[in-house]
Amino acid sequence: MKRLALVTALCGLAVSACATTTCREADAAERAAFGQIVAGHAAGLADSLPPESAALAARLRSEDPALRNQIFGQRMGDHSVRTVLMQPPLCVLEERVSSSERISYVFPDGRFQTLNPQGTGSANLGMPARDHARCHFRLIDGQWRLTDACTSTFQTPVPVG
Numbered sequence: 001m002k003r004l005a006l007v008t009a010l011c012g013l014a015v016s017a018c019a020t021t022t023c024r025e026a027d028a029a030e031r032a033a034f035g036q037i038v039a040g041h042a043a044g045l046a047d048s049l050p051p052e053s054a055a056l057a058a059r060l061r062s063e064d065p066a067l068r069n070q071i072f073g074q075r076m077g078d079h080s081v082r083t084v085l086m087q088p089p090l091c092v093l094e095e096r097v098s099s100s101e102r103i104s105y106v107f108p109d110g111r112f113q114t115l116n117p118q119g120t121g122s123a124n125l126g127m128p129a130r131d132h133a134r135c136h137f138r139l140i141d142g143q144w145r146l147t148d149a150c151t152s153t154f155q156t157p158v159p160v161g
Contacts, residue, residue: 026104026106027144029137029145030144038085067151080129084131093107093112101137101139103134103135103152134150136150
């Protein structure tokens, strides 16, 4: 019996030491928000933001050029949120801030796996707006809602993991 407990404990340590950082497919809330960005639909994106993001929504509706370039870019290949999102399938690394708040790091096709080979302990995020987009979601009335239009992509994130 003691031997079985020891073997079980050692197996648990081995599994945790070999744990890798993994990502998942985008969920329904993320796909809806990302669809507005890929479509270049600033007004639709503004309409989907919660009331707490009213100032950002107003900037989107007024076609603020700096904001528009950060999110939508001017052409494919720009360092923008849209460029990252236009390379499916997307891979999302989720960081829980609290039970009602999360950060979704979104990677284009294959990029997460290139940055984080098998056996990587903590996530290498790479370069914002090239390797990933960083999007802030909050649980509001039972639904996850994008609150920042992925503008936090351009802030230096703290490594995940």
